[in-house]
Amino acid sequence: MIRKQPWFPIAYMFCVTAFFSSIVIGLTRLTSERVEANEQLAFERAVLSVLPGMDVDKMARSEIHKTFTESVNAPDASSNGAYIARQNGQITAYALPISGQGFWAPIKGVIGIETDKKTITGIAFYEQNETPGLGAEITQAPFRNQFEGKVMASEDEPINIRRPGATLGESEVHAVTGATQTSNRLEIIINTALRQWRHPNSEKGDGDSR
Amino acid sequence: MKLTGSENKKLMIEGLWNNNPVFKQVLGICSTLAVTNLVLNTMVMCMALVFTLSLSAATVSILRNLTPHNIRMMVETLIIAFYVIIVDVLLKAYWPEMSGNLGPYVGLIITNCIVMGRCEAYGNTNPPGKAFMDGLFNALGYSFVLLIVATFRELFGMGTFLGLAMPYFSGPYWDKWIIMVMPPGAFFMLGIVVWVFRSIQAVREEKSS
Numbered sequence: 249m250i251r252k253q254p255w256f257p258i259a260y261m262f263c264v265t266a267f268f269s270s271i272v273i274g275l276t277r278l279t280s281e282r283v284e285a286n287e288q289l290a291f292e293r294a295v296l297s298v299l300p301g302m303d304v305d306k307m308a309r310s311e312i313h314k315t316f317t318e319s320v321n322a323p324d325a326s327s328n329g330a331y332i333a334r335q336n337g338q339i340t341a342y343a344l345p346i347s348g349q350g351f352w353a354p355i356k357g358v359i360g361i362e363t364d365k366k367t368i369t370g371i372a373f374y375e376q377n378e379t380p381g382l383g384a385e386i387t388q389a390p391f392r393n394q395f396e397g398k399v400m401a402s403e404d405e406p407i408n409i410r411r412p413g414a415t416l417g418e419s420e421v422h423a424v425t426g427a428t429q430t431s432n433r434l435e436i437i438i439n440t441a442l443r444q445w446r447h448p449n450s451e452k453g454d455g456d457s458r
Numbered sequence: 459m460k461l462t463g464s465e466n467k468k469l470m471i472e473g474l475w476n477n478n479p480v481f482k483q484v485l486g487i488c489s490t491l492a493v494t495n496l497v498l499n500t501m502v503m504c505m506a507l508v509f510t511l512s513l514s515a516a517t518v519s520i521l522r523n524l525t526p527h528n529i530r531m532m533v534e535t536l537i538i539a540f541y542v543i544i545v546d547v548l549l550k551a552y553w554p555e556m557s558g559n560l561g562p563y564v565g566l567i568i569t570n571c572i573v574m575g576r577c578e579a580y581g582n583t584n585p586p587g588k589a590f591m592d593g594l595f596n597a598l599g600y601s602f603v604l605l606i607v608a609t610f611r612e613l614f615g616m617g618t619f620l621g622l623a624m625p626y627f628s629g630p631y632w633d634k635w636i637i638m639v640m641p642p643g644a645f646f647m648l649g650i651v652v653w654v655f656r657s658i659q660a661v662r663e664e665k666s667s
Contacts, residue, residue, distance in 0.1 A: 257526040261532060268537065276547055279550070282551045283551050379495070380496050380499070381496070381616045
């Protein structure tokens, strides 16, 4: 009987593995385009939501992609790594990608900056894994809306995140209650990106610029 | 072999109550702690487990007469991984936000001891229909305990249920319990749930004996 053969377990394992793996591989192939599109779309949605005059929440998937390709240009030499929003050829705003280590996992987001290169138009995150209900509140409107209209301070710390309840200056926002770690790390992420954006040459080779 | 109603009922009582995977067998505790801070996340996690557990138990059972005994655990792990990857890929493609929320925990269903435990203890020796029902009811037994834990954690910790603000708990009189949102909150909640259910079980056993 074939089941009694010494090689049967090996052949059996091989066949079972081949069978199940091919289904999984097939399924991954089928969905890989969609998975990539989802990641791209999350980024495009974040960029659009920090630009003035865009109502991303009401846009459908296809509409987001269309608006992004029409009105946002990839970074060029003059924008120091920021995406450029244009309307009728005129620059309307910059969208600067930011990223760094959060409390649990990397945080990736975008900051919108006006053409005066000082005023913030908004902030959005497209990748984070902070604690739901605490650190993850940085993705919610109450925290994000604080950034609108803030003006970067000219010193080393363009934006300050202060403890909840503190009186705020024009470059300061409140931290999330109960999420000190996330807030502190986010402050570092934002300021590193903004400093580098304003002085791209002076910080080259600096340990901070990772 | 056809499933009779009384057999089904027996499997249901075993999986949901008498032999509940969480508070009786105390299996799958790691995911209980990780994904129960929001009810919605928990629901999706439970659905993923229901799908994985019932289908892998059935598949193990279909192959049970063919699989050589000495490599059966390898085959079981492979089958479980197969179903979990399907769930993971589908979530990534069609519900990317949820996939991000659950992070690595969907993939970790593969190592959830309940799945392996049911395949070994039941799927290996019973026909596919029964194995499927056994897996289904065990997964549901896990789900209802998790949903209880999640409901209290979200309510006490955030004052919401399924993201909707609840009266009183979201108001100014309720000081939100931050510990409930953090993993230790799940430890306390789970301890209380196990305690309550085991006490009920103990009282019933005393009465019936």
